[in-house]
Structure formats: C-alpha cells, structure tokens
Amino acid sequence: xxxxxxxxxxxxxxxxxxxxTCSGDKLGDKYVCWYQQKPGQSPVVVIYQDRKRPSGIPExxxxxxxxxxxxxxxxxxxxxxxxxxYCQTWDSSTVVFGGGTKLxxx
Amino acid sequence: xxxxxxxxxxxxxxGGSLKLSCAASGFTFSGSAMHWVRQASxxxxxxxxxxxxKPNNYATSYAASVKGRLTISRDDSKNTAYLQMNSLKTxxxxxxxxxxxxxxxxxxxxxxxxxxxxx
Numbered sequence: 001x002x003x004x005x006x007x008x009x010x011x012x013x014x015x016x017x018x019x020x021t022c023s024g025d026k027l028g029d030k031y032v033c034w035y036q037q038k039p040g041q042s043p044v045v046v047i048y049q050d051r052k053r054p055s056g057i058p059e060x061x062x063x064x065x066x067x068x069x070x071x072x073x074x075x076x077x078x079x080x081x082x083x084x085x086y087c088q089t090w091d092s093s094t095v096v097f098g099g100g101t102k103l104x105x106x
Numbered sequence: 107x108x109x110x111x112x113x114x115x116x117x118x119x120x121g122g123s124l125k126l127s128c129a130a131s132g133f134t135f136s137g138s139a140m141h142w143v144r145q146a147s148x149x150x151x152x153x154x155x156x157x158x159x160k161p162n163n164y165a166t167s168y169a170a171s172v173k174g175r176l177t178i179s180r181d182d183s184k185n186t187a188y189l190q191m192n193s194l195k196t197x198x199x200x201x202x203x204x205x206x207x208x209x210x211x212x213x214x215x216x217x218x219x220x221x222x223x224x225x
Contacts (some may be wrong), residue, residue: 001170031209034121035151042203043151045213054134086151089208093142093167095153 002091006098011106018074020101023085025068032070037100043086045075047051047072079105108132108214110204115219118194124187126219128204133214136182137158140191141207144200145218154178154202158189172198194223 002025011013012018013016022032032050032083035043045054060075072079087098096104114126128140139162142154143174155168166178177190187204201218 033207033213041213041219042217045215049209081177088151090207090209094169095143095156097143097151097153100150 001094002089002096003097004087004089004096005088006085006087006101008099009051009104013079013106014079015076018077018103018105020072020074020085020086020087022066022070022072022098024089024096027068027089027101028066030065030089032063032065033063033088034070034072035088037084037086048087050095053065056065063104073105074103077103077105081105108120108212110174110206110216110221111144111163112145112204112216114203115119115221117222117224119225120194120196120223122194122223124191124194124221126191126202126204126221128168128187128189128216130185130187130206133206133212135185138206138211139208140180140187142176142178142187143203143205143207145203146200148198149200152200154189158209175181194221196223199204 034047036046037043046061050065052065057089085101109131111129118124128166139158141156158165175193203218204216206214
C-alpha cells in the first residue's frame, strides 16, 4: 500500500519561514492537500491541489509538489500557526495521510 | 453554507454496533464521493473508507483495518451518508469525521463525532 512520510516535528522562530515536507514514491504525480489541526479542533485545509489556497487562508501559506516530495511553506510564521500539519494524497481507490508534523513556534 | 454534520456517536461495548450519520448541505451531495476518516486521541488521521456516487455504482473501498466490520452507505434523497460499525473493538475508539475528499473538488470536513468502545 502507498505511504507518505512526514518528519514528526519542526521548530521555527516567529517571523521566520517554516518548511514541512511530505515524501512518497512519485508523489509529484499525485495531488496533495495540507491540513492544519489545532488541539480539540477539526482539520482545516490550508492547501489543496498541491499549491492552491482556500478562501480565508493567509497568503503566507504556500505549497509545492515535485518528484517524491511535497512541501508546505509558511512564510513569516506567527504564533497562531503552531499546530499539527498533515499531508494527504490519493492512491487508486484509497486516501493516504501522512503521520503529521508538529510545528512549534518558539 | 457548505456543511457536513455527523451524529450518532457514543459509548458502546466491545463487540457492539453503532451507526453514524453525516448530513450534507450547501453542495451537490449526489455527485460527490463521501469518505470517513477517524482520529484516535493523540494520534494521526486514519482513512476509514469511501462510497462513490450513483454514476460510479456507489462503489465502496475500505482500509484493511476495518474491512468486513465497517460499512459505508448513502441515501442521496436525504443528502446523508452513513457508517455502520459492527463487531467494534476498543481500538475503534476515535473521533469519526465525514468528508468530501476529491482531488477535483472543494475539500469539506465535518466537525466529527466521538465513538468510545469500552466495557
């Protein structure tokens, strides 16, 4: 079965750029979504179709996907961005989630 | 307003059954494949399964961990999807989310409903 891998944690200073990666075999051939989840809340999509932002998501969130790696980039990271982030893709008849990355804003 | 609202969660004993509902509004439910995703406390997101639309014969697909015990169905006349959960195990304890997860459509998630399997 298809798998995608995320680093368990990323730390960033306020105002700096955070990069969260998601790796999988030929992931660049698939669409990727990114979700932000804060404690006690449902996941919120911040990027869909690799690089598109839903309405209401700040411009500091951006995405890319090429080769075997998709990347979520948060520019000018704010304290409110501290959360768990999950990547998600599709493989034949199934949906696949990454294990999640805890973003800490120090 | 685009919305998915889950209901039916609660406490059930191991080996028991429970049926969750997901009421959709604000989008063309009948044209959408619907998915269920779960999340155990402190854990990541786990895809449970999905049901496709009528033109795709309402085809279903499930994660290996739930196949044969959990069944997804839908009633397009009621804009509602269901998750029938049988032979429940303690490891099925989780928040269950109903979602529209389609690479070509707007992604939609419900607020989730908690299922606790315990004696």
